[in-house]
Amino acid sequence: MVNETDTSTTESVAIVERQGAFADRDAWTLQGMCRMEHSLALIGTRSALVLLREVFFGATRFEDLVNRSGLSEAVAAGRLKELVAHGVLTRRPYRDPGSRTRQEYVLTDLGSRLFPVLVSLIEWGELLNDDHHSGLELIHKQCGSPVKTEITCGNDHPVALDDTAVQFRGEDRAQPSP
């Protein structure tokens, strides 16, 4: 279980700094402005994320996706339809001997670019459980070492939460803060 943080301590608050016109935070809300809105509209449900996890781990067929995800057929069918409509998954025909042609679900390029979301969710899940010696592990298959996320910038600097700022796109690029 997770240890509850002692609420009597006053710890420093790690937040993203606001720069430029965005610094006047009361003048703006993030609704409709943040790219994360678009992501959450498509995949911001447990059912979508669980189906995507199963596809990343190799499930392609509807029955398999239903069994592995633990979702009902109706919920799985609805989510898969949405994910196909938005170009995250695509349908591909397959045919088992003696059966009619059916459709399986595979990741598109857009879908495969959800990989960092998947890895970061798995990585964070590790922190929630004391039992680090059971369960699945995602590894780099060439060297066997566990996979992790790193946050960097376009100049390949490692970036911590406190090193980040949010601003309107294109604003203040020539004047980084000290």
Added chain:
Amino acid sequence: MVNETDTSTTESVAIVERQGAFADRDAWTLQGMCRMEHSLALIGTRSALVLLREVFFGATRFEDLVNRSGLSEAVAAGRLKELVAHGVLTRRPYRDPGSRTRQEYVLTDLGSRLFPVLVSLIEWGELLNDDHHSGLELIHKQCGSPVKTEITCGNDHPVALDDTAVQFRGEDRAQPSP
């Protein structure tokens, strides 16, 4: 808008390879095995993720969180209570002049470690919209360059989706695949 992938093409399927005892995929499901389950149980809802986004971007007070998230007071209150109970957020007293002491919400260390989840969701959201010249941008404040996620391993190799494998923890570490 997202371009729909041409479903008539047969593209290669990028998936995570299964190794060791896990390679017999029909013998196992991921339910209860994958760390991502734990993450999704806590934050696998749009409302939790939107509240966390607002906290990452500097909102701490209940009224502010409600206004910025666009959630109802009841939904926001319920989610915040869950996030505090699970140690993602903590409550901290504050007092405005002439007012009674109230509680604000700040990230715990566990909560702040959701930063890669936030960044990866924002980054993926970028791909969903043609308009790359509006909206918010998350930057490295020391150099002004946009922030991104990288997937690496314990040996600091860059890791692509096709370079990953899933296995039972501790299994086959001495025998990485060629």
